[in-house]
Amino acid sequence: xxxxxxxxxxxxxxxxxxxxxxxxxxxxxxxxxxxxxxxxxxxxxxxxxxxxxxxxxxxxxxxxxxxxxxxxxxxxxxxxxxxxxxxxxxxxxxxxxxxxxxxxxxxxxxxxxxxxxxxxxxxxxxxxxxxxxxxxxxxxxxxxxxxxxxxxxxxxxxxxxxxxxxxxxxxxxxxxxxxxxxxxxxxxxxxxxxxxxxxxxxxxxxxxxxxxxxxxxxxxxxxxxxxxxxxxxxxxxxxxxxxxxxxxxxxxxxxxxxxxxxxxxxxxxxxxxxxxxxxxxxxxxxxxxxxxxxxxxx
Amino acid sequence: xxxxxxxxxxxxxxxxxxxxxxxxxxxxxxxxxxxxxxxxxxxxxxxxxxxxxxxxxxxxxxxxxxxxxxxxxxxxxxxxxxxxxxxxxxxxxxxxxxxxxxxxxxxxxxxxxxxxxxxxxxxxxxxxxxxxxxxxxxxxxxxxxxxxxxxxxxxxxxxxxxxxxxxxxxxxxxxxxxxxxxxxxxxxxxxxxxxxxxxxxxxxxxxxxxxxxxxxxxxxxxxxxxxxxxxxxxxxxxxxxxxxxxxxxxxxxxxxxxxxxxxxxxxxxxxxxxxxxxxxxxxxxxxxxxxxxxxxxxxxxxxxxxxxxxx
Numbered sequence: 001x002x003x004x005x006x007x008x009x010x011x012x013x014x015x016x017x018x019x020x021x022x023x024x025x026x027x028x029x030x031x032x033x034x035x036x037x038x039x040x041x042x043x044x045x046x047x048x049x050x051x052x053x054x055x056x057x058x059x060x061x062x063x064x065x066x067x068x069x070x071x072x073x074x075x076x077x078x079x080x081x082x083x084x085x086x087x088x089x090x091x092x093x094x095x096x097x098x099x100x101x102x103x104x105x106x107x108x109x110x111x112x113x114x115x116x117x118x119x120x121x122x123x124x125x126x127x128x129x130x131x132x133x134x135x136x137x138x139x140x141x142x143x144x145x146x147x148x149x150x151x152x153x154x155x156x157x158x159x160x161x162x163x164x165x166x167x168x169x170x171x172x173x174x175x176x177x178x179x180x181x182x183x184x185x186x187x188x189x190x191x192x193x194x195x196x197x198x199x200x201x202x203x204x205x206x207x208x209x210x211x212x213x214x215x216x217x218x219x220x221x222x223x224x225x226x227x228x229x230x231x232x233x234x235x236x237x238x239x240x241x242x243x244x245x246x247x248x249x250x251x252x253x254x255x256x257x258x259x260x261x262x263x264x265x266x267x268x269x270x271x272x273x274x275x276x277x278x279x280x281x282x283x284x285x286x287x288x289x290x291x292x293x294x295x296x297x298x
Numbered sequence: 299x300x301x302x303x304x305x306x307x308x309x310x311x312x313x314x315x316x317x318x319x320x321x322x323x324x325x326x327x328x329x330x331x332x333x334x335x336x337x338x339x340x341x342x343x344x345x346x347x348x349x350x351x352x353x354x355x356x357x358x359x360x361x362x363x364x365x366x367x368x369x370x371x372x373x374x375x376x377x378x379x380x381x382x383x384x385x386x387x388x389x390x391x392x393x394x395x396x397x398x399x400x401x402x403x404x405x406x407x408x409x410x411x412x413x414x415x416x417x418x419x420x421x422x423x424x425x426x427x428x429x430x431x432x433x434x435x436x437x438x439x440x441x442x443x444x445x446x447x448x449x450x451x452x453x454x455x456x457x458x459x460x461x462x463x464x465x466x467x468x469x470x471x472x473x474x475x476x477x478x479x480x481x482x483x484x485x486x487x488x489x490x491x492x493x494x495x496x497x498x499x500x501x502x503x504x505x506x507x508x509x510x511x512x513x514x515x516x517x518x519x520x521x522x523x524x525x526x527x528x529x530x531x532x533x534x535x536x537x538x539x540x541x542x543x544x545x546x547x548x549x550x551x552x553x554x555x556x557x558x559x560x561x562x563x564x565x566x567x568x569x570x571x572x573x574x575x576x577x578x579x580x581x582x583x584x585x586x587x588x589x590x591x592x593x594x595x596x597x598x599x600x601x602x603x604x605x606x607x608x609x
Contacts, residue, residue: 036514040408047405048422051429051485054440057450061443109339116332124336127343133594134351135543137560138583141567142350142357170346225431234434234546239567250435250550253442261443264436272428 055268062262074262084263087248090161094244095230097165099223102176105169107219108203110180111211114189128177131170136235143167147240161242164233171236172229176222183218187211228271354587357580370581380562380582386473387542387559388589394477395537398484399492403530406489410496423493426486434546441479441551445470471553479551480541487540488533495529528603535597539590559586 065071078084106128113121131139150158157163189211196206212219234246245267253260361367374380409422444451447467455461469475499522507517545560556562559582566579 036411040411043404043408044418047401047408047485048425051425051482053451054437054444054482057444058440060450061448105339105342109336112332112335117336120333120336124339127340127347130343130347132539133587133591134347135545135560135586135590137543137545137563138354138586139347139350141563141579141583142352142354143346144567145353146346146350166346170343173343228428228431232431232434232436234549238546238549239564246435246546249439253435253439253550257439257442261439264439267436268428271431272424275424275427 055265058261058265062258062265064258074258075266077259078263078266081252081259083243083248084252084259087243087245090243091231091245093162094165094168095227097162098168098172098230099226101165101169102172102222102226103219106173106176106180107212108207110184111189111193111207114184115193125177128173132174136171139167139170140236140239144240161237161244164237164240164242164244167236168226168230168233171233172226175225179221179225180215180218183215187214224274227274231267231271351587354580354583357577358584360577362576370577371584373578374581374585383557383559383562384585386557390473390477390480390558391538391542394480394484394541395534397481398488398537399530399534401481402485402488403492405485406492406496409489409493422489426489429486430483430490435550437479437483438547438550441470441475471551473557475551476548479547480544484537484541488537491533491536492529495526499525528600532597532600535593535600539593543586543590
């Protein structure tokens with residue numbers, strides 16, 4: 001680091017120069033870093049404190065009992081409220097459908113653009129990132145007539161809250177695209193595909209058994225992001241009048257805020273555990289994939 | 299990308315960019331087949347993203363009977379309610395973007411100057427990853443539990459410390475409260491967006507600046523600042539979009555009136571049958587698309603510049 005400036009200096013003044021230059025340099029560096037350290041600690045305490053305060057308040061609020069006692073009653077009540085359990089189940093079902101649909105739509109398409117039609121790669125990327133420029137509330141305004149039509153013409157399927165997965169797939173596209181793209185970029189898709197096909201595998205088998213196992217990290221990140229998005233989605237389900245988890249939490253909050261806060265905190269902890277799981281168990285690069293996935297349009 | 303050299307061993311009929319010779323018809327057919335495989339994706343995005351956008355864009359310029367009109371769009375500029383809703387939304391987004399960017403940027407800096415493999419860094423990133431997604435209803439409830447009428451901080455100040463600060467919790471349900479809550483989710487988002495750019499600042503640059511006698515100020519003034527400026531600006535724009543588009547938090551928090559544009563759109567949607575002017579909501583939505591698209595365009599331009607230095 002400082003070897004280059006130190007070299008000529010010590011040559012000009014063999015002993016003194018080096019002796020004077022080095023300790024003073026190191027000393028000022030240490031003084032600087034000590035001041036820097038105290039600034040950093042102050043930032044951590046204040047900012048992280050502010051970020052954690054509402055979470056702690058949720059814990060405190062949701063465990064309040066009578067006369068200053070503590071109780072887990074609000075958490076137990078989560079499972080006794082049929083509306084709430086219905087909402088949780090609905091949202092989890094939507095999450096599963098969204099993950100499956102997103103992977104089914106995105107993975108083959110992205111592999112295909114790499115192997116066969118590289119010319120279309122930018123177009124696919126553009127379409128995947130497009131939802132970032134169209135706010136969810138705008139999508140819901142435009143899609144409401146389509147859902148009205150589906151509800152009238154497609155019977156029970158068209159009126160089911162599970163159809164929300166169709167929109168959630170769109171909403172998760174930018175994040176899922178970045179996560180999967182990061183994984184695909186780290187392997188040589190074309191060679192793998194050629195090898196697999198020259199051994200007689202068809203395209204479905206090549207994608208499922210050769211490509212997919214190699215991009216597990218990206219697929220896992222994309223799936224977790226999709227689950228988090230679905231479980232937290234309120235705008236679209238409330239305006240299309242479907243009772244998903246967040247809609248139920250909101251309605252419940254007017255009647256019993258303690259249970260609402262308890263569910264919110266539980267959902268948050270669930271999301272946190274999911275994230276920890278992918279950073280732990282996803283093979284290398286998952287964390288980076290996650291980071292890139294949340295950073296739109298780089 | 300890397301598929302060109304590998305495509306050599308394929309049979310000659312496979313689609314290649316090579317010069318046309320025999321069997322051009324067959325090859326064109328195969329090439330067409332390759333594009334056909336992308337049809338499901340395009341059809342899906344077309345149906346559930348492009349079509350809704352077109353419905354919004356066309357609806358904004360038509361009456362309920364389907365005739366062309368400029369009335370809906372002109373109300374964006376003449377109707378006091380909509381003008382002030384747009385104005386407040388923009389002010390809110392700008393203010394919370396700047397606040398979030400500064401606080402989040404400081405936090406990112408504090409993280410970057412620490413141990414790159416340290417526990418603290420991992421925890422801060424993981425927590426931010428969750429909190430950045432943590433918008434909406436749950437966040438509103440978190441703040442009700444903190445600063446609401448029965449919130450932790452409110453009770454602490456009122457009953458334990460006996461001071462008269464923040465004891466009137468009604469601020470939380472107003473635009474002020476919205477600004478505080480929005481800033482809360484901007485901070486972790488800023489950290490996640492900005493951290494990679496800060497990581498790109500090389501130790502050598504600090505050392506080079508220090509060896510030339512530069513202190514912290516001159517480093518940021520002449521080296522760090524100019525290098526990070528595009529990334530910081532870009533992050534600012536993303537935070538703006540994030541706050542400008544937010545609906546759920548406001549819907550859960552604001553109890554009276556619809557001061558911001560996303561709430562106005564929801565109002566227009568829910569009352570469209572009663573008033574028979576459903577397309578005003580579409581005009582408002584179109585206004586949002588235009589603002590967000592302009593911001594994203596600016597972002598793309600800045601990003602191109604930013605990628606020159608920080609990678």
